[in-house]
Amino acid sequence: MKQRQLGxxxxxVGEIGFGAMSFGGxxxxxxxxxxxxxxxxxxxxxxxxxxxxxxxxxxxSESVIGKWGRAVTLATKCGIVAxxxxxxxxxxxxxxxxxxxxxxxxxxxxxxxxxxxRLDPKTPVEDVAGxxxxxxxxxxxxxxxxxxxxxxxxxxxxxxxxxxxxxxEYSLWTRLPExxxxxxxxxxxxxxVAFSPLGRGIFGEREMRREDFxxxxxxxxxxxxxxxxxxxxxxxxxxxxxxxCQERGWSVSGTAIAWVLAQDDHIIPIPGTRTAxxxxxxxxxxxxxxxxxxxxxxxxxxxxxxxxxxDHQMNAIGRYC
Numbered sequence: 001m002k003q004r005q006l007g008x009x010x011x012x013v014g015e016i017g018f019g020a021m022s023f024g025g026x027x028x029x030x031x032x033x034x035x036x037x038x039x040x041x042x043x044x045x046x047x048x049x050x051x052x053x054x055x056x057x058x059x060x061s062e063s064v065i066g067k068w069g070r071a072v073t074l075a076t077k078c079g080i081v082a083x084x085x086x087x088x089x090x091x092x093x094x095x096x097x098x099x100x101x102x103x104x105x106x107x108x109x110x111x112x113x114x115x116x117x118r119l120d121p122k123t124p125v126e127d128v129a130g131x132x133x134x135x136x137x138x139x140x141x142x143x144x145x146x147x148x149x150x151x152x153x154x155x156x157x158x159x160x161x162x163x164x165x166x167x168x169e170y171s172l173w174t175r176l177p178e179x180x181x182x183x184x185x186x187x188x189x190x191x192x193v194a195f196s197p198l199g200r201g202i203f204g205e206r207e208m209r210r211e212d213f214x215x216x217x218x219x220x221x222x223x224x225x226x227x228x229x230x231x232x233x234x235x236x237x238x239x240x241x242x243x244x245c246q247e248r249g250w251s252v253s254g255t256a257i258a259w260v261l262a263q264d265d266h267i268i269p270i271p272g273t274r275t276a277x278x279x280x281x282x283x284x285x286x287x288x289x290x291x292x293x294x295x296x297x298x299x300x301x302x303x304x305x306x307x308x309x310x311d312h313q314m315n316a317i318g319r320y321c
Contacts, residue, residue: 001046001283004268006073006113007164008189010143013073015261016282017049018042019195019272023064024057026217030274035064041276043070045283051167051193051270053077053117054102062105075113075165075193076102077147079120088316090116090123092131099140113164115145118316125153129160136161145193150320151184163190170194170267172203172241172256172295173225173234173304178263179321186266194260197269200226203256205281207235207242219313224306233305241298253278254285259295262287 003012023035039050050072052061062076078098081087095116103109114135116128125146132144143164146157157163166185170177170192177192185192200220202208210231213220220226225234245255253271260269273279287295309317 004265005191006049006268007143007191009162010164010191011073011112013049013268014046015268016045016047016257017051017193017268017270018047018279019270020050020052020061020065021056022272022274023052023061024055026056026214026219029214032064032067034274036068037276038273038279039065039068039070041279043072045279049073049075049268049270051075051195053080053115054098054105055080055082055117058082059101059105062102066105066107069107073112074106074108075115075145076106076111077115077117078102079115079117088118088120090120090128092127092134095128095131096135099135103140110139110142112142113145114141114143115147115165115167117147119146119149119153119318120316125149125157126160129157129163133161147195148317149181150318151180152320153318154181154184154188154190158188158190163188165191165193165268167193167195167270169196169308170260170269171197171199172259172299173199173238174308175301176321178301181320182264182267186264190266192264192267194267194269197257197260198253198271199256202234202238203241203252205252207239222310223308224310225304225308227306230306237299237303237305241295244294244298250285251281253281254283255287255295257282258285258287259292262292 001014004015006013053076078095079090081089135141145165147167168177182192242252245252257269
């Protein structure tokens with residue numbers, strides 16, 4: 001696998017990373033052995049950036065990765081208080097407490113990249129950057145990142161302490177980062193880590209069905225893009241793209257990831273899966289300029305029906321457009 005740099009001063013990693021949220025069971029039943037096999041398959045394919053968070057399964061995802069124990073570049077996150085009710089805390093004591101818990105579960109004394117998962121409007125982002133700078137100086141973390149932020153927030157934090165990476169949603173159906181954030185990251189030498197590059201599973205090998213959503217856990221049950229009439233409209237819009245991939249002998253997920261990779265060389269997508277089988281679909285698709293133009297014709301920016309989050313999920317999301 002080709003490599004990309006994780007920020008101007010960060011390590012080289014495989015150009016595709018691995019998002020480990022599904023290890024916590026959000027999108028379906030999972031078990032430790034299956035998750036470990038998926039991690040092994042990823043490493044075998046050249047994936048060397050593993051991304052998790054303390055709230056994924058309330059520590060389950062981190063614990064699985066800790067048991068796996070391979071020498072990879074590791075990112076985790078803090079800042080969300082699981083609740084109930086769920087809230088956000090960006091205070092230094094909370095960040096430090098979460099870090100110690102993550103280090104214990106991950107069986108490490110150092111985290112390569114530590115993200116602020118969500119912004120707390122009560123805490124200036126400059127204060128968060130100050131906290132992260134002290135953790136870097138203490139050798140607890142190699143660098144820090146921000147998630148779901150606006151370009152101006154990135155600039156504020158970066159001026160206080162250089163940011164390694166920004167992690168925001170980016171895919172064929174979520175194009176908001178193109179309106180300033182990708183450019184700001186490139187200008188500042190910050191990696192852009194694209195989460196949900198497969199549209200939370202919509203860019204899979206077969207048409208998605210609502211009955212496949214895990215009862216009581218899967219947040220897609222109430223996500224605007226996955227409820228009717230938006231859900232049927234989105235499946236219909238994506239059907240020609242799925243046919244485009246199949247006509248060429250490409251996997252749908254691999255093509256969607258290749259599209260993200262083709263947008264710029266500071267972008268690192270982190271698709272997620274629970275199985276080694278699904279992971280192998282991500283690989284070995286290379287797109288030409290003609291391919292990219294045809295994909296843009298099939299799925300133009302803004303094609304998706306519905307917002308990417310419901311209003312109740314937007315309170316800690318950086319808005320700028």
